[in-house]
Amino acid sequence: MTATSVLRIALVGAGEVAEHKHLRALREVRGATVVALADPDTVRCARVADRYGIPQRLSEAHACFSPQIADIVGILTPPGTHAELAIAAIEQGRHVLVEKPLALTLADCDALVAASRGNSVSTMTGFHMRWHRLLSRARDLIASGVLGRLESIRGTWNSPRGDETAPPWKRARITGGGAIVELGVHLFDQWRWLTGAEVIEVFARARHGTRDDENATISATLSNGMLAEAVISERTSHVIEIEVCGDEGRLRVSCQRFDGLEVYARRETAGMMGPRRRALVRTLRELPRGIARMRTLGDYGDSYRGEWQHLVDSVRAGGTPSCTMEDGRAAVLVALAAAASAASGRSVRVADAPTTLVAAR
Template structure:
């Protein structure tokens, strides 16, 4: 049985944009957590992060793991290094939170899963959108049968990213770039989590508009025959929606607006009934925060807080919803299946 800790020490690996503005900022504000070391080969990046967190700056994960105060590792390095860093942390006996995707290729993903099992540690993958209020609203509505059986899914995730705004590694697929790994994998994980099904087939059309594989049209089929139509792009206007089309209604999960909407037909007459937001009293604080900070997304905090609770030996309810290494591998397999369909 894991012993309870009053405070857990975290090593943050990778001090890029997402690490500074999401992971580091969130970890600094979590009760019971302390960033002990920050790791990056770039001296400027690691020193900036170290000053912000009052942590020790080191250039390698090996140096961080030698620190006696490290209990867990958050991996936010470039995608091509995720597997290497996660495996090293597992072998050192540390629990790991690895930013999505789990790895850049299948061998890397399997390597992480095997290392976690052998070491007996928990690897959580950064599919934090499971803990977004809109996703939780949709899952509850599905469990209540609000739309009946799901017949089809539409998935759209577009996040404008000018080529000059992307780090070099994100512009090339071999180093972990591409819209399927970066954006679509979020939706793949959410669809699996919402419906409890696996992706069995994929057919895709991919384009290199400003960087490699930055635009994708995908048709996935789930193992129960449900069709998923997806569009993902770094070059289109901002949109992040999943539409679940059911026998009696439609659920529209809209992360940009921060809400899930239920659309149903009239009970007695032809036409649509009223569209209903599924936000409840528990979501009030999040809605108010978004009025003054439209980009606010509390799922990053909830996911990292859940990870810290696991290390502390006091897992919260959210901890049970974190994506596992096996979940990360399934999402990676779906992405690779879509990419491979273009090469055949």
């Protein structure tokens, strides 16, 4: 690879997230191009490859791990397949991005961490929200100390889906579906990434319908003493919001609004003149950018571009990407503890979490 060569990316899995998020974002990534798409569903694979002009279509994933085909591989398949596919790619010397959740068992997470450490390749867990423009700004603000001593963090993630569009693996917790595993890992990673603290103990409640864990709430304690709360749903209206409160102020990020970062001093409420004026100025200042990016899912869509650009730049620089396999493992551990808590009705310490997912019912 030379400093100017274009890196070749192969994607494994031509499903929903590949078609509607990764491939859209990859059109705007500098220094890389998608050369291959692999999926045993050859009809879907061909349709998605045609849509994005991808030259090679493969029905078998391992075929794209060879150095003749790709430099980087994106594993975008159901979670139960991540470890086997990603380890095979790493062992063939490919740089790898693995979608969240990293895996469904502690053994698979450990095997991924070991493979990543034992090979000189760049590997990354796909927590794309770490590249969300407003969340990155929020993280910098938190690190600056403007909120004072951190007290609590609250995340809401609703991503409604109808039964007719849910593949079988998204219907059951033990195959990676539902609010605790599919969506929860994002918020568990946000808790860690935004606060720099680890999750110590969780208490979870889940509500099932035709699918497992259609709604869930998870309360947690963090290693820095903060309290954390997640409210997650696959049934109700779209929202992704994070609020962090300190003893000197609080901030709130509405991740789907271009003007969605609000910061309040300790004595301010949202209805006061100062915050209202700041909100108006913020909206007017950011409106042109917001309108320009609306068609590409705004900052949410951009976060996928950011994660890929980060991996491509890391590969080129020979560096370690900032969202590691260890980060992926840490979020899965919290999900394992939360699943056990929801099943037992008791708090579960993350250090004592079972090594596999406890079934929902």
